[in-house]
Amino acid sequence: MPTFQSKTFRRTTTASSSLGERLGALYRAKLPRHPFILFGLPFISVMVAASFALTPATALRYERYDRKVQQLSQEEAMELGLKGPDGEGESIKRNPRRRVVGSEREExxxxxxxDLDNWEQKRVQRFKGEPDGRL
Known part of the structure; x- marks a missing residue:
């Protein structure tokens, strides 16, 4: 029984083997020696480039969402009490719950x-037909 040779088998390059096949074979042969340079570095560079490429797309998404928000006309703003009678600024009708008076230290x-120790948990009233989570 003959012994096997230690040389690896390499196909002879023919005219039918394309450039892509030869580059692929060369890449597969070099990959075990330099895995980071041939696999890791291209992967990381693609991820970084994709993040830069997707940033404008994400900004465009939020800009489109902002454009969908309807701008109120002056009449609608007056009805909702968002503007005063002169059409500028906030309405006098609109009273915030509580203003911060003084400095941050006083607040x-x-x-x-x-007293945060004495509190009672209360359930929110549900609409009719809406499940309340009780069994």
Whole structure:
């Protein structure tokens, strides 16, 4: 029984083997020696390039969403109470719940003075036919 040769088998290059096949064979032969340069570096570069390429697409998505938000006319704004009678600024009707008066330090101490240990959990009233999560 003959012994096997230690040389690897290489096909003879013929006219039928294309450039792509030869480059592929060369790539597969070099890959075990330099895995990061031939596989890792191209992969990382594609990921970084894709992030830069997708940034304008994401910005375009949010710009389209912002354009969909309807701008109110002056009459609608008056009806909703968003503008004053002169058409500028906020309405006098609109009262915020609570304004922050004073500095941040005063606000901090006001919040710290609240009793957070005594509280009661209350369920929100549901519409008729809406499941409330009770079994």
């Amino acid at each position: 901090y101490y006001r919040l710290m003075a609240k």
